[in-house]
Amino acid sequence: MSPETPSDDSRSGDESRSSDKSRNSSVRAAAREKARQLRSTQQKRERRNRWLLSGGIVLGVLAVVAIVAVVIVSAIRPTVPGPKNMASDGVVVGSGLKVKTTTALASDAKPVASTPDPSGSTVDIRIYADYLCKLCGDFQRTNLQQLEPLVKDGAVTVEMHPVAIYTSHSAGTKYSLRAANAAACVANYDPDAFWTFNSSLFEKQPAEGGPGLSDDVLKKRAAASGAKSIGEIDSCIDDGRFKTWVMTASDRALSGPIPNSDVKKMTNALLVLVNGKPYTGSLTDADAFKAFVLQAQGDEYSSTATPTPTPTAAP
Structure with missing residues (x-):
């Protein structure tokens, strides 16, 4: 056997190491994709929570404004007297x-x-x-x-x-x-x-x-x-x-x-x-x-x- 010619055992080891690297790369890629999906989901959740919070604040402000408006209108509404010719309720x-x-x-x-x-x-x-x-x-x-x-x-x-x-x-x-x-x-x-x-x-x-x-x-x-x-x-x-x-x-x-x-x-x-x-x-x-x-x-x-x-x- 020539010294330059690799043995069968050597070739088998190289193939095994290459296969391990490929699997590790796939696992890392899958982990990165999973992490990306988690970050995306978290970002969407945070955006939704911010929207709900701001929307709730807006609705709350509008409700307060509406109540204040009703109170003001009621306060300035002129009183209406009873009908003439019915002072006795009849x-x-x-x-x-x-x-x-x-x-x-x-x-x-x-x-x-x-x-x-x-x-x-x-x-x-x-x-x-x-x-x-x-x-x-x-x-x-x-x-x-x-x-x-x-x-x-x-x-x-x-x-x-x-x-x-x-x-x-x-x-x-x-x-x-x-x-x-x-x-x-x-x-x-x-x-x-x-x-x-x-x-x-x-x-x-x-x-x-x-x-x-x-x-x-x-x-x-x-x-x-x-x-x-x-x-x-x-x-x-x-x-x-x-x-x-x-x-x-x-x-x-x-x-x-x-x-x-x-x-x-x-x-x-x-x-x-x-x-x-x-x-x-x-x-x-x-x-x-x-x-x-x-x-x-x-x-x-x-x-x-x-x-x-x-x-x-x-x-």
């Missing part, structure tokens, strides 16, 4: 179907209860009613027609108190609140149309649980009732100008006490008082209510009549 309709005029009260003012006829010659009827309430509709459709000539002649005064107790019973449209607001708008801008407008909302009353009448229909009812200040009334209905007042007045009726009566508070959507006494009879029998009115009138007359002097014996 509309007093008397002789000739004319409404007793009163000034608008400040938004934080307490209502001023109306004063019944101290002589007892005029029957005082007060009706608290929700325009969506079916029982309220039953009573008004049954009795307003027979009351109308008595009111015209001055024998009876009727004080209407629109309340919004069924606001959540109209498929989300808040009809009770909108209708009571519309009634307040009519009382404020065209009070002599109030009696007819109030009656019209019960003559064609929407069903409980339904959406009620739209604002456009309420405006048409006001016009059909003879209201002449249509522009102001339409704008008042669109703006919901007296909604806050309606809710406050309704809360007062529900919490009580009810003025000029022994009734502590409203317990449902209808309350009818005749000379301060609650009517609990039939809502669909006109004769039953008429008899109650006559009885209340007789009781009032008996309590206010001047006693006849007892004759004295001649000396």
Whole structure:
């Protein structure tokens, strides 16, 4: 064998070392790639966290700004007074179907209860009613027609108190609140149309649980009732100008006490008082209510009549 010729064992060792180097190189390359992927993933995570943090800060700042804006707007929003001609939270309709005029009260003012006829010659009827309430509709459709000539002649005064107790019973449209607001708008801008407008909302009353009448229909009812200040009334209905007042007045009726009566508070959507006494009879029998009115009138007359002097014996 020539000295320059490598042996088989030598060649085998060289091949083994070359193979080891190749494997080590592959392992190192794989490790570098894995490290690169880990660094890339970490960088992406850090960028995402920075974005979320900055986004959260921005959202937080925006939320604070929104809250501050609401507080500022609420603070500078002008207070809205109650409607004119409803200082008692109701509309007093008397002789000739004319409404007793009163000034608008400040938004934080307490209502001023109306004063019944101290002589007892005029029957005082007060009706608290929700325009969506079916029982309220039953009573008004049954009795307003027979009351109308008595009111015209001055024998009876009727004080209407629109309340919004069924606001959540109209498929989300808040009809009770909108209708009571519309009634307040009519009382404020065209009070002599109030009696007819109030009656019209019960003559064609929407069903409980339904959406009620739209604002456009309420405006048409006001016009059909003879209201002449249509522009102001339409704008008042669109703006919901007296909604806050309606809710406050309704809360007062529900919490009580009810003025000029022994009734502590409203317990449902209808309350009818005749000379301060609650009517609990039939809502669909006109004769039953008429008899109650006559009885209340007789009781009032008996309590206010001047006693006849007892004759004295001649000396």
